[in-house]
Amino acid sequence: MHRTLLAVSLAALIAGTPAFAAETKASPAMVQSAASLRDQALKDETGWQVLESLTTEVGQRLAGSEADARAVEWAKAKFKALGFDKVWTQPVTFPKWERRSEHGEVLGAHSQKLVLTALGGSPGGTVEGDVVRFDSLDALKNAAPGSLAGKIAFVDVIMPRAKDGHGYGIGSRVRTTGASAASKAGAIGYVMRPAGTDWHRNPHTGMTRFENGVKPIPEAALSNNDADQLGRLVKLGPTRIRVALDCGFNGTYTSQNVIGEITGRSKPNEIVALGAHLDSWDLGTGAIDDGTGIAISMAAAKLAGGVQRPQRTIRVIAFANEEQGLWGGRVYAESQKDKIRDSQIVMESDSGPGRVYEFGGRWSKAADPAMAQVADLLKPLGVAYTPGKGEAESEMGLMQDAGSAAGAFAHDASRYFDLHHTPDDTLDKVDPEDLRVDIAAYATLAFIAANVDGSLGSGTLPAPEKPKK
Incomplete structure (x- = not known):
């Protein structure tokens, strides 16, 4: 065998795959x-x-x-x-998160309802504070420790519509990492424009997580309509809101992967x-x-x-x-x-x-x-x-x-x-x-x-x- 071909064959044999x-x-x-x-x-x-x-x-x-x-x-x-x-199952055990109720409102001279929903993984609790608006996730992440003490952070980033759905990468990052950044800066709560592209006054839920060692805070997604409204109110001056979430983890649960075969x-x-x-x-x-x-x-x-x-x-x-x-x-x-x-x-x-x-x-x-x-x-x-x-x-x-x-x-x-x-x-x-x-x-x-x-x-x-x- 030619030396080059021999080397290729030996390499393939070592790798466990055929040369040709x-x-x-x-x-x-x-x-x-x-x-x-x-x-x-x-x-x-x-x-x-x-x-x-x-x-x-x-x-x-x-x-x-x-x-x-x-x-x-x-x-x-x-x-x-x-x-x-053939039909069979595999047990799958995970922390059990429950949603029971949720409510949001603007307080003060411009009091009104806010349509929102708790994000999966959020703790329960009622928080009330002035809103600090951020026009990007990076801006929130750059907030100084303690600068949001007693405040509710609001990330106002519109998710773009796209045939290939690439805008979800933007929206989901705001959802999964924003609350940790807010908590690090001292915020008592977190709200966000939803990871969604509609204006139907429907909030979009989804999972979020807190970094290890970061204090969990109540977090919710507004509808796009309510995010627009909250943004306009913040421009008028100091805006105080209340977010009340009854939700949270409650032990563990074992579900099943269900598998069918032909x-x-x-x-x-x-x-x-x-x-x-x-x-x-x-x-x-x-x-x-x-x-x-x-x-x-x-x-x-x-x-x-x-x-x-x-x-x-x-x-x-x-x-x-x-x-x-x-x-x-x-x-x-x-x-x-x-x-x-x-x-x-x-x-x-x-x-x-x-x-x-x-x-x-x-x-x-x-x-x-x-x-x-x-x-x-x-x-x-x-x-x-x-x-x-x-x-x-x-x-x-x-x-x-x-x-x-x-x-x-x-x-x-x-x-x-x-x-x-x-x-x-x-x-x-x-x-x-x-x-x-x-x-x-x-x-x-x-x-x-x-x-x-x-x-x-x-x-x-x-x-x-x-x-x-």
Whole structure:
């Protein structure tokens, strides 16, 4: 053997991967079957039926609530009704946060109601003080220690609307880190413009956290309308408000990841995994976040596994308590850490019911031909191919970090953050046609991945690059 080729082969042997991986490509017959499946999905009502059932029979599903337990039972029964041949659960234990009541008002000469909602993780309490407005998170973080003593900090940053949802990065940072910064500066309370893009006078909730050693203070999100109003009042002069929150942590709770499988006929230990989170916030009924993800995953798996029993196992994970910190995802990823090479691909839907417009992800070079075939199948749906772009969402991002190949679908999020974490997160906001297109896209990828000869590269991929802070 030529010395260079010998060196390559030895290096590959040491790394545990083949020097020349065979191309992974679907046969013409498989591509034809996938096209038929795609077209069938565009007429299928399974996804809508699943979504309607979940949001009607269970409704809001705050992690740790009575409805959380009902959602687990619902998911087990739904998997069985859809024909999944194996259904099982994983216990997931986490701190239990409860919301009981919330109230806000402007005091003094301009007294009036403020529409607000407690942020997840906030302690309860009633605070009253003058408002100090900040036009950026950095401005608050630069406030001197003690400078906000007895005050209520108000971060007034508008979250931009975007098709790819990138504005949420801005809004969520204000939500997750602002209260710690306020507390460090001596504030007794914290309010913020919401991480949302609507003007419906609906506040957007969501999780927040306090840094270790920082005193927790009551924290709430205003509606955009009330943030506008509070900003105008502050411009008029000193403005005093009262925020009264009855909420907080109350022990621990054990929920469940609910997992359904369609067992593969020839490679049952190799897994094509779809995921979504079963919990929701408590203001709406969790239709868009993440009922549509549950519907997409269940329906796509049923369709992909229904043409004929797939070579590989198709698995759907309905994750527990994503909203408060990927709790179910961490339990699942830990259970799979020694099985990454058996993970053919992972994918997750947790960015709403907007129509899929891009397909990308992460896989081996040898799998490019198969993924290009998937992309060709998705062209009639109006889905662009962006290989190498996009990450597995939410819980499945943990699996990607561990070395799994991942599929990434970009959903149109132009309107998503009008509804996200608000009372408006209800079934009527979902477009049934968009939902069918989304299911068709996920089902097509799942079908090819479950049946194609050859690996997509899990266990051989370099660690994903993390963005610089």
